[in-house]
Amino acid sequence: MKLVQIVFSPTGGTQKVADILTEKWTGTVTRVDLSDGNLAISDIAIEQEDVALIAVPSYGGRVPGLAAQRLGKLKGNGAKCIIVCVYGNRAYEDTLVELKDIAENCGFQTVAAVSAVAEHSIMHQYATGRPDEKDIEELQGFVETIFEQLTTGKLTASAPELPGNRPYKKAGGAGLVPKADKNCIGCGLCAKSCPAQAINPNNLKTADGKKCISCMRCVVKCPRSARKVNGAMVSAAALAIKKACSERKGNELFL
Numbered sequence: 566m567k568l569v570q571i572v573f574s575p576t577g578g579t580q581k582v583a584d585i586l587t588e589k590w591t592g593t594v595t596r597v598d599l600s601d602g603n604l605a606i607s608d609i610a611i612e613q614e615d616v617a618l619i620a621v622p623s624y625g626g627r628v629p630g631l632a633a634q635r636l637g638k639l640k641g642n643g644a645k646c647i648i649v650c651v652y653g654n655r656a657y658e659d660t661l662v663e664l665k666d667i668a669e670n671c672g673f674q675t676v677a678a679v680s681a682v683a684e685h686s687i688m689h690q691y692a693t694g695r696p697d698e699k700d701i702e703e704l705q706g707f708v709e710t711i712f713e714q715l716t717t718g719k720l721t722a723s724a725p726e727l728p729g730n731r732p733y734k735k736a737g738g739a740g741l742v743p744k745a746d747k748n749c750i751g752c753g754l755c756a757k758s759c760p761a762q763a764i765n766p767n768n769l770k771t772a773d774g775k776k777c778i779s780c781m782r783c784v785v786k787c788p789r790s791a792r793k794v795n796g797a798m799v800s801a802a803a804l805a806i807k808k809a810c811s812e813r814k815g816n817e818l819f820l
């Protein structure tokens with residue numbers, strides 16, 4: 566039995582959570598990076614006896630559209646799966662129910678779900694430095710429970726009752742398209758690492774607003790910190806969610 570870790574993590578917060586949830590696994594771990602635009606998803610082999618851990622960030626309370634599209638091409642072949650939604654301490658709304666539906670539509674059996682908090686990838690003043698020590702401790706506790714129940718056969722398919730609604734809330738883009746400033750040296754790393762292939766390698770200054778998913782991966786990857794989003798727009802957005810983000814939210818396990 567191998568564990569297949571399937572992660573969409575443009576700026577690394579979701580990956581951190583997935584790694585904490587996976588590190589105690591004693592068997593083989595296969596990693597699938599859904600942020601990689603060149604990934605051949607149909608080649609990924611998942612067998613019924615495998616366990617999949619599928620982790621995505623919450624974007625506007627939903628599964629990011631691009632991640633949903635890529636996940637939809639997987640073949641679960643009846644494997645058990647643990648779904649994970651990572652959010653920036655505002656809310657994750659319908660992300661887990663949507664992720665459960667996506668996973669089950671491609672043949673996985675959901676046995677457990679986790680919501681976890683990581684630093685907000687646009688508004689870094691929210692959930693700064695998370696997952697922190699307290700989160701790590703909580704998440705490690707979840708792992709123990711999940712794997713203890715998995716090995717004793719207590720986890721049953723499709724059992725977790727999850728918060729969220731169907732139909733899901735309307736998906737909306739953040740509308741923040743990063744641009745390069747004068748510090749750009751034209752290395753092209755942004756274009757190479759963009760999960761949405763929204764940056765033309767021959768014109769790195771901006772990105773295609775129709776393709777850009779505002780994931781901030783190009784901002785994080787730029788070795789010269791040359792890519793930025795409109796500061797006034799970010800400040801306005803941060804003010805709008807200030808109240809919702811003011812209290813520390815905990816991580817949750819649903820079995």
Ligand SMILES: Cc1cc2nc3c(=O)[nH]c(=O)nc-3n(C[C@H](O)[C@H](O)[C@H](O)COP(=O)(O)O)c2cc1C
Nearest residue numbers: 574575576577578579622625626653655656685686
């Ligand atoms: C476009 C976009 C939309 C987001 N929407 C939400 C949201 O609705 N609620 C929330 O709490 N955090 C939200 N966040 C924060 C991310 O869910 C959080 O920072 C997550 O850890 C990012 O994952 P990553 O580091 O793997 O890219 C959003 C971030 C982005 C880029």
